[in-house]
Amino acid sequence: MAKIAIILTVLVVIGLTLASILPAYCQNVTVTLSAEPMECVLKLIGQGEYPIGSEVTIEVKVKPECRFVRWEIIKGLGVREVAVNPFTFYPQEDFEAKAILEPLYEKPGGGVVERVVVRTQANATGLQLPEPMIVKKGEQVLVPLPSEQVVGDLKYTFLYAEDTLGNKYYDPEVKLVANQSLTVIGYYAAFKRFLNEYYPLDSFRRVQISPIYESEGVRLYPTxxxxxxxxxxxxxxxxxxxxxxxxxxxxxxxxxxxxIIGSDQPIELEVLGTPVVVNDGKQLWVKAGSQISIEAPKDFKGYELEKVEPPITVNGGHLIANASQPLLITLYYKKSEIAFLLDIPLIGAPFFYFVRFTGGIIGVKGLPALIFAITAFIIAPCGVGVAALITMRRGAARKIVRATAAEKGLELMVESISNPRAPTRVEVEEALGAKGPLNLSEELRGVIESSFGHPSPAPNPTTVEPEAELAPIEEAVLESDAEAAFQEVVRGRASELDVQHLFHLKLDEERYNLLVAALSRGLRLAGEVGYFGFDNQAMRLIELLADPSTPFFALVCEDRELARRILNKAAEEIGMRVAYVGELAGSNPRLIAKSLSKAAAQSRASAVALFGLTRSIEEVVVRSIPLLEVKTILITKSAWVRPNVVLGGLNPERYMRFAVALLARNGLIGYVDWRRLEKLGRLASACRGIRTVERFIEILHECGDVERALNELTVEELSIVFRPEELRLLLSARRVEELREAYMSLIRQLSPGSDPVREWSNFYERLKRMGVVEAGGE
Structure with missing residues (x-):
């Protein structure tokens, strides 16, 4: 009986278990399918009832004029969308899905359904905005703009949006029907972070603090x-x-x-290492108690430094004073007894310096030195030695006497003015002392390798800081005006910007993007490119061109083409025609003067501009000044002759400003981002200047692809400015020291008569402008 009871119990348990399991296996699920639009459907496959957990495959057969986009899962699966057709799954409950289809044609064999593009913009730079969307014409579109976003120290809060059709939206989740291509512009309120709190951007003001004058010559200056x-x-x-x-x-x-007393000529001093031109007087403010140093020329254009008051520390022309109280330093110059020699044409200046040199040998000066020099010249057994002495002294027209620590004597520092493009002493010392790795980008390396070949085996082969320049007051005023105009644009208070401001506007990536955004919103550029921002220099050019008492002056500029543009425009202002002469030969000043008159007559010009001359020919031109019958302008790279007009500061930043103005004028600024603009500025500064910038715009106009245009330009400019051997050396070297030795060895092979130090200095300067080497090295 016990066994029967156990068996019955087991049977009951099995029965109950089967009763609970079998209904689940016998339960069915329903699969429901639909499509949108239905006119695209040939057939929906897979609808019906299926045992729970069984394999189910759904499929939509689409007409030829339509395409499948996705399945939208309404219920029965853990995902919301599936982009697979056919689609297989194992349902555990009722399932419903909709096939989303898209018509490709109006009808079989008909035209393609029109598409439109919806773009986004904002009145702020740096916001993360939705990518452009390509949708069907008439389709409803959701454009999700950020409601608030932080970019650096700025925070932007959504105000409203407006599309190019004039419709406004006050929700950052913009919903619209795209019946045509349009742009949705988001307008944001800008807040700037200051001391861990955000304030409206337009509430910021520059702090202005005036000096407090305690007494005459003493002030408290805000720092x-x-x-x-x-x-x-x-x-x-x-x-x-x-x-x-x-x-x-x-x-x-x-x-x-x-x-300055006793000199009727402006004298150039160095005050605290900065060049200062003094006519009658100059004043400056220095920190109380500091030590100031002044370098004054001991002799200058026939004037000699006689004494200094008050009695401060003086070594030749080197003055040191302690500025614990207000100071008046008076430099007394007297005219040399032999200064009349400088007025003699052609031979006067060389003979003047020869007299001073010979007089220095025996310790006399003035008329005794002149008598000694004449005697030496007459009795000299050979004129060759005298000519050599004269040549040695010719370059010493400007000298500065400094005390030498090692020896109590005086060291003569002569300004270097040799051609072509003679590097300055500072540039040579920097180039020879530079150390560190080469910053040759992979992009530039690839361009050189693909265009100029792979490197050939290279031979085994205390930076001096540049002298500071005083920023002209006029330039500071122009920069201030440009900044004020730019701020008006950024704050939305101006709809127009004078293109001249772009030449003086200091830019970084953020400010550049603000400018591009303003131009894309319809900011108008007024005015013309004109003098490329050199308006003050152009006014001086016009004065010199119009002055009949000035037969000759120099236009100093490293960018020859830029100099020609500015000179031409200045001449046009006064109705003057300029003829350009790029080839001139001979050593006879009289013949040079006649050839210039002939060139002017042939071109029916009232002035002649010379360019591209060697230094020796430039010197012959200067000696021919008394014989000139036509106004002559010497376009040169070195400010070695006066009067002159200097177009300086042509660094990569200046060429970037040129590019911004020209790109904006041509409607191309939106193509060029900051990184490419920097590359263009470096390339222009190292290569052909303004012509490099204009060539880039030409290529960009032709191809419409900024990256391709920049690559083509790089190859073109490098092939013009550098020799292939020079570029291949760049690929083989890793450090500046290694490149220097290899380059100087190469120059000795390619140009045995060239000065390898000068060639290396010029090569190094071009590499520095391109960013391949850093100023000062390690």
Whole structure:
């Protein structure tokens, strides 16, 4: 009986288990399918009932004039969309899906259904915006603009959006029907972070603090300010809400006035290492208690430094003073007894320096030195030696006498003015002392390798800082005007910008993007390119061209084509025609003067401009000045003769400004991002200057692809400016020192008569402008 009971119990348990399991296996699920639009459907496959968990395949057969896009899963699966057709799955519950289809043609064999593009923009730079969307004409589109976004120190908050049809939207989730291509522009309020809090961008103001004058020649000069114990530079912008918390930081300064007596010529001094031209007087402010140094020429154009008042430390022309109180330093110059020699044409200047040189040998000067020089010249057994001495002294028209620490004597520093493009002493010392790795980008390396071949085996082969230049006051004013105009544009208060401001506007990536965005929103450019921002120099050019008492002057510019453009425009202003002469030979000043008159007559010009001459020919031209019958302009790279007009500062940043102005004028600025603009500026500075920029615009016009245009331009410019052997050396070297030795060895082979130091200095300068080497090296 016990066994029967156990068997019955087991049977009951099995029965109950089967009763609970079998219904689940016998349960069915329903698969429901639909499509949109239905006119694209040939057949929907897979609808019906299936045992739960069984394999189910659904498929939509599409007409030829349509295409499958995706399945939208309405219920029954853990995903919302599937882009597979046919699609296989194992349903555990009722399933429903919709096939999304898209018509390709109006009818079989008909035209393609029109598409439109929906783009996005914003009045702010750096926002992450949706990518352009290509949709069917008439389709409803969702454009999700960011409601708030932080970019660096700026925070942007959504205000509203507007499309190019004039429709406005006040929700960042913009919904519209795209009946034509359009752009949705998001407008944002900008806030700037300051001391860990955000303030409206248009509430920032530049802090202006005036000096406090304690007494005559003593002042407290603002050098910065602080807010809540945090220090800021003087020009930092501060929210107006915090202006009352500004605490100025002052530095006590004293005035140093420098007066020149006895010279009717402007004299160039070096004050604290900075060149300063003094006519009658000059004043500057220095930190109280600091030591100032002044380098004054001991002799200058027939004038000699006689004495200095007050009695301060003087070594030749080297002056040192302690500026603990206001100072008036007076330099007394007297005219040399033999200065009349400088007025003698042709031979006067060389003979003047010869007299001074010979007089220095025996320790006399003035008339005794002249008598000694004449005697030596007459009794000299050979004129060759004298001619050599004269040649040695010719370059010493400008000299600065400095005290030498090692020996108590005086060291003569002569300005280097040799051609072509003679590097300065500072440039030579920097080039010879440079160290460190070469920064040859992979992009530039690839261009050189593909265009100029692979490197050939290379032979085994204390930087001096450049002298500082004083920024002209006029340039500072122009930069200030440009900045004010730019701020008006950024704040939406101006719809027009004078193109001249672009030549003086300081740019970085953020400011450049703001400018591009403003131009894309319809900012108009007024005015013409004109003098490329050199308006002050152009006015001086016009004065010299129109002055009948100035038969000759120099136009100093490293970019010959830019100089020609500016000179031509200046001449046009006064109705003058200029003839250009690029080839001139001979050593006879009289013949040179006649050939210039002939060139002017043939071109019916009232002035002649010379360019591309060797230094020796330039010197012959200068000696022919008294014989000139036509106004002559010497376009040169070295400011070795006066009067002159200097078009300086032609660095990569300046060429970037040129490019911005020309690209904007041609409607191409939107193609060029900041990185490519920097590359263009470096390439122009190292190669052909303004012609490089204009050639880039030509190529971009032709191909419409900025990357391709820049690559083509790089190959073109490198092949013009560099020799293939020079470029191949770049590929083989890894450090500046290695490249220098290999390059100088190459020059000795290719040009045995050339100065390898000068050639290397010029080559190094071009590489520095391209960013391949860094100034100063390691």
């Amino acid at each position: 910065g300010f602080s807010i809540a114990n945090k220090t800021f530079p003087l020009n930092t912008e501060v929210p107006v809400q915090l202006l009352n918390l500004v605490e100025p930081i002052y530095e006590r300064q004293v005035r140093v006035a420098i007066s």
